[in-house]
Amino acid sequence: MIRFNNVTKVYGNDTVALERVNLEINAGEFVFLVGASGSGKSTMVRLILKEMEPSAGSIYVNGTKLSSVPRRRIPRLRRDIGCVFQDFKLLPNKTAAENVAYAMEVTGQRRRTIRTKVPQILDLVGLSGKMGKYPEQLSGGEQQRVSIARAFVSQPPILVADEPTGNLDPNTSVGIMQLLHRINRIGTTVLVATHDREMVDVMRKRVVALEDGRIVRDKVRGAYADEV
Amino acid sequence: MRFNFWFFLVEALKNVRLNLLMSITAVTTTFICILVFGLGLLVSAHIQGVIGSVRQDVSVEAFMPNASSDQLDALAQKVRGWPEVAKVTEVSQEQAFAEFKDKFKDQPDLYRDLDQSVFPPSVQIQLKDPSEANDVAEKLKQEGFTEDNLSYPQQTIDRLNSVTSYVIWGLYGATLLFLIASVLLISNAIRLSIFARRKEIEVMKLVGASDSFVRTPFVFEGLLQGLVGAGLAAFAVVWINYLFVDWAHNDLPYVPISSDAVNAPFVLVVLVAVGVGIGVIGSFLSVTRFLRKI
Numbered sequence: 001m002i003r004f005n006n007v008t009k010v011y012g013n014d015t016v017a018l019e020r021v022n023l024e025i026n027a028g029e030f031v032f033l034v035g036a037s038g039s040g041k042s043t044m045v046r047l048i049l050k051e052m053e054p055s056a057g058s059i060y061v062n063g064t065k066l067s068s069v070p071r072r073r074i075p076r077l078r079r080d081i082g083c084v085f086q087d088f089k090l091l092p093n094k095t096a097a098e099n100v101a102y103a104m105e106v107t108g109q110r111r112r113t114i115r116t117k118v119p120q121i122l123d124l125v126g127l128s129g130k131m132g133k134y135p136e137q138l139s140g141g142e143q144q145r146v147s148i149a150r151a152f153v154s155q156p157p158i159l160v161a162d163e164p165t166g167n168l169d170p171n172t173s174v175g176i177m178q179l180l181h182r183i184n185r186i187g188t189t190v191l192v193a194t195h196d197r198e199m200v201d202v203m204r205k206r207v208v209a210l211e212d213g214r215i216v217r218d219k220v221r222g223a224y225a226d227e228v
Numbered sequence: 229m230r231f232n233f234w235f236f237l238v239e240a241l242k243n244v245r246l247n248l249l250m251s252i253t254a255v256t257t258t259f260i261c262i263l264v265f266g267l268g269l270l271v272s273a274h275i276q277g278v279i280g281s282v283r284q285d286v287s288v289e290a291f292m293p294n295a296s297s298d299q300l301d302a303l304a305q306k307v308r309g310w311p312e313v314a315k316v317t318e319v320s321q322e323q324a325f326a327e328f329k330d331k332f333k334d335q336p337d338l339y340r341d342l343d344q345s346v347f348p349p350s351v352q353i354q355l356k357d358p359s360e361a362n363d364v365a366e367k368l369k370q371e372g373f374t375e376d377n378l379s380y381p382q383q384t385i386d387r388l389n390s391v392t393s394y395v396i397w398g399l400y401g402a403t404l405l406f407l408i409a410s411v412l413l414i415s416n417a418i419r420l421s422i423f424a425r426r427k428e429i430e431v432m433k434l435v436g437a438s439d440s441f442v443r444t445p446f447v448f449e450g451l452l453q454g455l456v457g458a459g460l461a462a463f464a465v466v467w468i469n470y471l472f473v474d475w476a477h478n479d480l481p482y483v484p485i486s487s488d489a490v491n492a493p494f495v496l497v498v499l500v501a502v503g504v505g506i507g508v509i510g511s512f513l514s515v516t517r518f519l520r521k522i
Contacts (some may be wrong), residue, residue, distance in 0.1 A: 049434065051434075072439070074433075075433070075436045075437060075438040075439075075441075076434040076436070076438075077432075078434060078435070079436035083434060087425075088442055089430075089431045089434065090431070091428050091431060091432075092428070093242065093246070102435065103435045103436065105232070105235060106432070106436050106438075106441055107231075107436065107439040111232075150435065163344070205362070
């Protein structure tokens with residue numbers, strides 16, 4: 001589903017963010033990408049979204065080699081990848097429902113479909129009572145639920161989350177992780193970049209650990225740190 | 229992808245509301261630009277109208293200073309034989325002076341000290357068809373008349389053109405400058421509104437919005453600004469034209485200014501179309517430039 005082939009990413013001033021990373025994530029997997037700040041997690045997420053190009057190596061998403069996707073086809077690529085960010089990235093002058101609807105409008109879906117689908121998905125993330133609220137009227141956890149609803153509303157095969165609980169308190173984080181877990185159980189491949197140690201340990205999923213741009217550990221039912 | 233008109237329109241209206249001040253600036257510039265452009269159209273249309281009515285004039289006058297009445301008769305006789313000519317009248321010095329006195333009877337100062345000898349005798353020729361005036365003038369020149377001794381409509385037209393062409397070119401120059409200014413201002417207004425919303429646009433792109441999907445509301449915004457500015461200006465121009473024609477009829481009865489010279493619906497359509505064009509081009513350029521950067 002997602003494959004990194006010897007991927008190296010060097011930022012302008014000789015900063016090596018990723019060094020010869022090889023990683024294969026299969027369909028339906030739930031994978032944690034862990035590591036300290038600056039270890040290269042976000043770089044991997046941004047590469048998957050083709051926000052930038054790798055310096056060397058190739059990346060395949062959903063069977064497509066990203067370097068062969070022309071600029072104008074990027075929107076189509078991103079519609080196959082739901083994404084969730086630490087800072088939620090909601091549109092501030094749209095309500096929760098409108099934010100979710102926007103992701104559907106982007107793909108030109110029928111208004112009838114949007115009108116039935118949006119309440120369903122907001123209900124699924126537990127926000128059915130807050131459809132008309134603007135992001136600033138919602139708590140961090142609620143905003144993250146909206147953003148997950150938006151990422152998932154078109155049922156993309158892949159969902160990528162970059163520090164989804166980074167701005168949330170532990171109790172709220174549990175709810176968000178459960179939501180991601182449920183989405184994974186429906187068959188969506190989920191990749192979560194995080195340094196939320198507790199969360200990773202509780203979930204017992206595949207853990208890929210990054211350190212200074214290199215994969216140092218890849219365990220099928222792992223924890224944040226090596227079990228001694 | 230389906231083109232959802234109402235979605236884009238509503239998005240554009242929200243943008244306008246959020247950037248009201250910049251929108252007003254853009255609308256005002258467009259208004260001024262289209263107003264100047266429209267006035268240029270008006271002036272040139274009226275000049276064309278006057279030229280057209282002068283062209284309908286069927287008289288050619290041939291002046292014969294110091295000629296005897298026999299010479300006058302001889303010319304009149306000859307000209308009567310030309311096929312283009314409908315009617316020939318001989319005007320003696322006395323008659324010319326009398327006509328002048330009659331024309332300016334309200335201002336006797338003009339002719340009190342005048343001697344009738346300053347009025348040359350002339351032959352006045354009425355043509356069957358105004359389009360033949362130049363040919364007849366040409367024939368008279370072959371008879372020995374110079375440009376100064378003849379009076380025919382083309383002379384008036386040439387004189388009108390030489391004066392008014394400067395005015396018209398000046399107006400076109402001003403229009404061009406204002407056109408550029410309003411494209412820049414509209415694109416600047418849009419650019420500011422994009423800058424204020426660049427985070428949003430990045431989010432839109434992350435969610436999978438294509439460039440055109442992001443661009444369309446902005447282009448609608450520019451279109452609306454152009455439409456409002458140009459619409460107001462177009463109505464102002466038509467109204468100014470109405471006032472002008474009304475004033476000319478009362479105060480300049482000798483100048484053949486007619487309300488038919490300006491085709492009001494045509495002017496409206498042209499002006500609004502140009503304004504909308506400015507808005508669309510201005511916004512399209514600035515959004516496209518921004519989208520290339522991210």
